[in-house]
Amino acid sequence: MRSIRTKIELLAALAALGCSTGVAPPIGENRDGPPQRGGVLRTAFFTDVRGLDAATAFDTAASAIESLVYDGLVTYDDAGKLVPQVAERIDVSPDGKRYSFPLRRGVSFHDGAELTAADVKRSIERALHVKTPCPVPSYYERIVGFSAYHDGKADDLTGVKLDGDYQITIELTEPDATFLHIMALPIVAPVCKSAGKVWERTFASKPCGAGPFKVTRYENGQIIKLVRHDGYWDKGKPYLDGIDWFLSMQSFTQRFKFEQGDLDYIRELSEADSLLYRTTPAWRGRGAWEPSLTTGGAFMNTEMAPFDNRHVRRAVSYAIDREQLASVRPGHVRAHAKMVPNVLIAPEPGYPQQTFDYARALEEMRLGGYPYDPKTGQGGYPKEIPYLAILDSYAQTAAEIYQQQLAKIGIRLKIQVVGWPTFLAKTSRRKTAQMGFAGWHADFPDASTFFEPILATKSIQDEESQNAAFFSNRQLDDVLDRARRSTDEAERKRLYREAEDIVVQEAPWATSYTYSYLELWQPYLHGYRPHPVLSQHVRHAWIDGGQKKVAARGCSRGLRALDRFTCPERGAGRSTLALAGGPR
Amino acid sequence: MLAYLGRRLLWSLFTVWAVVTLTFFIYNVLPEDPARVIAGPQARPADVARIRTQLGLDQPVHVRYGRYMSNLVRPPPETKDDAVWKLGPVRIDLGVSYLKRKPVTQLLAKALPPTLLVGFLALVIEVAIGAAAGVLAAMKRHGVLDYGTVGLTLVGISAPTFLTGLLLQHFFARELKLFPLDGYGQTSAEQLHSAFLPALTLGLYGAAYYTRLVRDEMITLLKEDYIRTARAKGQREWLVIVRHALRNALMPLVTVVGLSMGGLVGGAIVTEKIFRWPGIGSLSVDAIVERDGPVIMGVVILFSTVVVAANFLVDLSYAVLDPRIRKR
Numbered sequence: 044m045r046s047i048r049t050k051i052e053l054l055a056a057l058a059a060l061g062c063s064t065g066v067a068p069p070i071g072e073n074r075d076g077p078p079q080r081g082g083v084l085r086t087a088f089f090t091d092v093r094g095l096d097a098a099t100a101f102d103t104a105a106s107a108i109e110s111l112v113y114d115g116l117v118t119y120d121d122a123g124k125l126v127p128q129v130a131e132r133i134d135v136s137p138d139g140k141r142y143s144f145p146l147r148r149g150v151s152f153h154d155g156a157e158l159t160a161a162d163v164k165r166s167i168e169r170a171l172h173v174k175t176p177c178p179v180p181s182y183y184e185r186i187v188g189f190s191a192y193h194d195g196k197a198d199d200l201t202g203v204k205l206d207g208d209y210q211i212t213i214e215l216t217e218p219d220a221t222f223l224h225i226m227a228l229p230i231v232a233p234v235c236k237s238a239g240k241v242w243e244r245t246f247a248s249k250p251c252g253a254g255p256f257k258v259t260r261y262e263n264g265q266i267i268k269l270v271r272h273d274g275y276w277d278k279g280k281p282y283l284d285g286i287d288w289f290l291s292m293q294s295f296t297q298r299f300k301f302e303q304g305d306l307d308y309i310r311e312l313s314e315a316d317s318l319l320y321r322t323t324p325a326w327r328g329r330g331a332w333e334p335s336l337t338t339g340g341a342f343m344n345t346e347m348a349p350f351d352n353r354h355v356r357r358a359v360s361y362a363i364d365r366e367q368l369a370s371v372r373p374g375h376v377r378a379h380a381k382m383v384p385n386v387l388i389a390p391e392p393g394y395p396q397q398t399f400d401y402a403r404a405l406e407e408m409r410l411g412g413y414p415y416d417p418k419t420g421q422g423g424y425p426k427e428i429p430y431l432a433i434l435d436s437y438a439q440t441a442a443e444i445y446q447q448q449l450a451k452i453g454i455r456l457k458i459q460v461v462g463w464p465t466f467l468a469k470t471s472r473r474k475t476a477q478m479g480f481a482g483w484h485a486d487f488p489d490a491s492t493f494f495e496p497i498l499a500t501k502s503i504q505d506e507e508s509q510n511a512a513f514f515s516n517r518q519l520d521d522v523l524d525r526a527r528r529s530t531d532e533a534e535r536k537r538l539y540r541e542a543e544d545i546v547v548q549e550a551p552w553a554t555s556y557t558y559s560y561l562e563l564w565q566p567y568l569h570g571y572r573p574h575p576v577l578s579q580h581v582r583h584a585w586i587d588g589g590q591k592k593v594a595a596r597g598c599s600r601g602l603r604a605l606d607r608f609t610c611p612e613r614g615a616g617r618s619t620l621a622l623a624g625g626p627r
Numbered sequence: 628m629l630a631y632l633g634r635r636l637l638w639s640l641f642t643v644w645a646v647v648t649l650t651f652f653i654y655n656v657l658p659e660d661p662a663r664v665i666a667g668p669q670a671r672p673a674d675v676a677r678i679r680t681q682l683g684l685d686q687p688v689h690v691r692y693g694r695y696m697s698n699l700v701r702p703p704p705e706t707k708d709d710a711v712w713k714l715g716p717v718r719i720d721l722g723v724s725y726l727k728r729k730p731v732t733q734l735l736a737k738a739l740p741p742t743l744l745v746g747f748l749a750l751v752i753e754v755a756i757g758a759a760a761g762v763l764a765a766m767k768r769h770g771v772l773d774y775g776t777v778g779l780t781l782v783g784i785s786a787p788t789f790l791t792g793l794l795l796q797h798f799f800a801r802e803l804k805l806f807p808l809d810g811y812g813q814t815s816a817e818q819l820h821s822a823f824l825p826a827l828t829l830g831l832y833g834a835a836y837y838t839r840l841v842r843d844e845m846i847t848l849l850k851e852d853y854i855r856t857a858r859a860k861g862q863r864e865w866l867v868i869v870r871h872a873l874r875n876a877l878m879p880l881v882t883v884v885g886l887s888m889g890g891l892v893g894g895a896i897v898t899e900k901i902f903r904w905p906g907i908g909s910l911s912v913d914a915i916v917e918r919d920g921p922v923i924m925g926v927v928i929l930f931s932t933v934v935v936a937a938n939f940l941v942d943l944s945y946a947v948l949d950p951r952i953r954k955r
Contacts, residue, residue: 091913093726093727093728094726094727094728096728099728101667102667174681176665176678176681176728177674178665178666178667178670178674178678179666179670179671179674180674180677181671181673181674182671244723244728244729247728248729262905263727263729263734263905264903264905264909264910264913265810265811265903265905289810289903291900291903291909291913292809292903293809293900293901293903295793296796296808296809296903299796299797299800299801299808300808303801305808462659463664463668464657464659464660464661464663464664464918465657465658465659467659467660467663467664467668468658468659468660468663469658471663483669484669486669496669496671502671502672504672507660507663507672507675507676508672509669509671509672
């Protein structure tokens, strides 16, 4: 009798979960079916979004939402390749100095007005206007007439020309392989006429573009509500009715809400919660690592002793065991020993990279004039070296590991933990910081962004230097110039390989790791994969309404009380994505 | 009397000015660059320099100070600038947030009601719990209830608000689902519902403190002759407690409650972040982390004015109550 009752309860539970009843397809296994229209995606940011004016908001959080609100001339496809967006195609002149963008017909803004070439020109000029607090106008300095316009000496940007209502041409002063990448940034995306010709701060809270979603509610620190733009040019898209993007939500709250089914997608789990999900059988295989476009490590100021000595720098780069750095935060941190992330340039065998070689590190210390005897602990660099790390970040953890590893070659670090603004102030001033955390996130997905701003001679300044290592190498400068001007991809790859080799030989940075986020989404959310370039790119996501109802029913019937982590799992037999591989 | 009031008023104005000036110079002499924070860590130097110019941060500190103070309070003419807050004939301009690019007066006006709501609820909770628990503990002195209450108050006083907040969130919102995990809500009912957990977080700390205060006060009062007399007259015990002892025990509580308003605001800074409560606390934390100078200054001005005004009113009441002060 007892066993019959147990079986009945079990069957009832299975029926409630829709596992084998045919009520709904197994959750997580319907990815090849036709997308369903409808539903509201709910997700959250740990931070607030300061504003949504395309011309001024450039942080990660704002960019994720801007990519849904604004369509640009060009964007990235699912493989991370540049493709036209509101442009129909991209025509490039043979000398690489002239780009023409014929526009799609019938593209409408959220206010219903048609997008024309004049809107594109107005939007670019608005972003680069002298009064606009755009954080990165200098990206566009190679557009003809930029300086005069940006300095307020000209009324229009002469390099941006209208060819009728539906074509725009942009002329450059010199070929620039990164030009299409910077045109893919939301900064220059077309904005509605209500944005005006000149920037005004009020537009940031009522943004209007030509993207698939429009903003209906925006409250700082609370929520951004997006609804589908019914006049979107890509007919039938987007699939979602809307997106509720909660702001300033703590990591643990995100986890609680995700468990309760109140969030459909999360990315900012704490280390502990991330580990919990990865080790819980019900969630194994669900979610993915966001591709990392970041390089982390330590800079060494080449103008200050002892790092004005090339051998000491090389000793540091050889002394760092990168696998050990990764082992303290498995998954999130991966060993990385070159400037450009592997997502952009995957290293083939023999590719120049820094390596861990303790014997070689000791030898470099000897060559540098600071021999160290590990048996007696005698020798090495006689003074303590201050190392700047950032408070409450992995950089602080990494600093402690560097401290232990470098002590083994006679370099003694004294860690100074500071806030981010202080860190920026100190590292950007000449002859101020000897050594410290070095990290760079791709401004846009091109190898150039990992060299020019941070290691080129032209980025050195007495104050506000982005080149924290104050590294100046004519050979590297020449290689980077040639790579930027070249439009031949193979040639550019070869040149960046050369640049990597220079960094290995000169070691202004000891590159060490990349950092990645774990992304999780509910099994009823489909059409989402981490994009190789665009963060949290939920533009093509869709919700399986039937599966969502089943999931909600399962949760409400107390399964969560037995094991809250099995709740989203019911019915799913196979993994959808492997977590074991770690970030790319 | 008028001379006394005049002196106090001048002293209050001087105090606000001193706080504002001190904050301005501390913020501006730090070796940190708001333009760099605004532009982002990866911004090119030329772009940072332009932002610095746009914000006037390239000017010497004393010039910026002069400009800030001259804008802060200005007389008419009428202006359409939405950054300006009109207070009778005076225009108050706290500037525009560097990062949110909204007028600071608007940000403060929006953040103040949620903070007041949570603060008021917290006050009610801490006084209600504190008075009730204090009386019960005093009545059952040396009993299990007394020791238990005293033990709990020790925990309450020792536990930081971020811990209390997380625990309350876990049990009441996540497990029992009685309250929202976080957020503010749109309707008044939703807002009141959402305010309970942050208010309880803040209130529990105060409640623990007030319990001890009331308990000690009650123990002393219950030994007084007039209590013995009341009991000898055959009054019921609860009447003796409520009418004779508690009324007197609440006097020091009222004094301390007034003084603890600043503490409530301090606690709100952490609590509001945990519960994603859009009040002054959250605004302050964001502004400090992001070095948003105008917002930091706005919050300092707001609170220094409130504290100084409260002190002024207290001084005023002293003068009303104490004739010796009036004659000074």
